[in-house]
Amino acid sequence: MTKFTLTLIAAFGMYCALQAQSLRGTISDAQGNPLPGASVVADGTNGQFADADGAYVISLSPGTHTVQFSYIGYISQTKEVTMGTEDQTLNVSLADDAVLIEDVVVVGYGVQRKKEVTGSIVKVDSKQITGVQTPSFEAALQGQAAGVQVSQSSGVAGAPSLIRVRGVASVSAAGDPLYVVDGIPITQEYFLRGNSGALNNNPLAAINPNDIESVEILKDAAATGIYGSRGANGVILITTKRGKKGTSFEFSTRAGIGTAATRPNMMDTETYLALRQEAWENDGGTGYVWLPNMSSAADDPATRRE
Structure with missing residues (x-):
């Protein structure tokens, strides 16, 4: 070879x-x-x-x-x-994977195992809600559910969060989702107590985040089949905790200190009275200007001087 x-x-x-x-x-x-x-x-x-x-x-x-x-x-x-x-x-x-398949979620008309759910549902548990310090629990949903937009409605202290499920559904109508707590729909009406200016409270702030077991968000159109037109903008189901066997005590406290970033430069009494007298004369007034809460424009100049 x-x-x-x-x-x-x-x-x-x-x-x-x-x-x-x-x-x-x-x-x-x-x-x-x-x-x-x-x-x-x-x-x-x-x-x-x-x-x-x-x-x-x-x-x-x-x-x-x-x-x-x-x-x-x-x-x-x-x-x-x-x-x-x-x-x-x-x-x-x-x-x-029994933990994943047998997980139970609330679907609006009861509970189902996650493997049997056909609708678009997002579940947020209590650890994800209490892990973020927010004025109200709905603000803690930010970034926790896909397709759910959470933003601050205004800069007023205690103002509620603006939540939109699947974007804005109407130009003129309200876009807030329906909130259901343990099967009972609640009203998210900011002016429920009347128009009190900047003192309008957020009704959802009355719910203690530590009392919430889980939050399910129904995002698909099937929510309207359960709650009608009220669920057109999505439904947020809130399940609170139940009593369990045994006794346990939990205590938590938080404290904070706030300081003003800048302070206004206030006038002293002499400068304020001089500017008020000048404004009075520029407005056509004669004599001494009347002092607020002490005299009135109807008093004679001698009384206003005193």
């Missing part, structure tokens, strides 16, 4: 050894049902999806690879696979 033939055989052997081999198999659940669309990722970059029967095929070069199998609602698995010069078969069974 010539050197050329030996070299050709060696080169062909190396070529076959370096060729990518196939890793194939099926992905199923604990009951053996296939999981179509399951994800298969090798070394964090090379990825494929399972077909309708849960079968997958992925090409891997010879050597050791880390392959991750994952599916929504199931616990991911990571396998170490050593590929040689032949194809390999690896069947994987994924276990249910």
